[in-house]
Amino acid sequence: MSIQGNRELIDKFYTAFAQKNVEVMNACYAKQAVFEDPAFGKLKDAEITSMWSMLVERGGNSLIVTHRILAVTNSTVKAQWTAIYPFSKTLRMVHNKITADFIIEDGKIVNHKDHFNMWKWCSMALGLPGMLLGWTGFMKNKVRKTALSSLHKYMQK
Structure with missing residues (x-):
């Protein structure tokens, strides 16, 4: 695909995210796509589309997403995006700054692949326990286990 086409695809994805349009977001992925981030780990296929649906649903009207494209080639895009939302378990406000790397075919x-500072996320989402333990493997594994459990429960409904 062309550089312009790749830019338009990722702009379309994040614009749909900001508009809470998961159908358009999910249509941007190939059937055998892979997603990875510090909270969920590696996801495939229906896990990816369900994750976005769950996050948009839980974020509700409070979810605010902005983005900008940092770099584009014929097969890759690097973007920076921000999500502001109340964390569903604590209702604490999270202002997560994320860098995303995409491969497009x-x-x-x-x-x-999304990259963000897990300690900062834990501090915002979980408060004092996240601030004190968010950098540890224990807390990172607990967050991932909880996120995956929530996702799989969401997928079953």
């Missing part, structure tokens, strides 16, 4: 996202 045939006009679809085949690989999407």
Whole structure:
């Protein structure tokens, strides 16, 4: 795909996210896509589309998403995006700054990896326990286990 086409795909993805349009977001992914981030770990196929649906649903009207494209090639895009939302378990406000790397083939996202500071996220989402323990492997594993459990319960309904 062209550089312009790749830019438009990722702009479309994040614009749909900001508008809470998960159908458009999920249509940007290839069928065998892979997603990875510090909270969920590595997800595939229906896990990815369900994750976005769950996050948009839980964020509700309070979810605010902004983005900007940092770099584009014929097969990759690097973007920076911000999500502001109340964390569903504590209702504490999270202002997460994320860098995303995409690999694109045939006009679809085949690989999407988000990078963010897990300690900062834990501090915002969990308060004092996150501030004190968010940097530890224990807390990171607990967050991932909880996120995956929530996702799989969401997928069953």
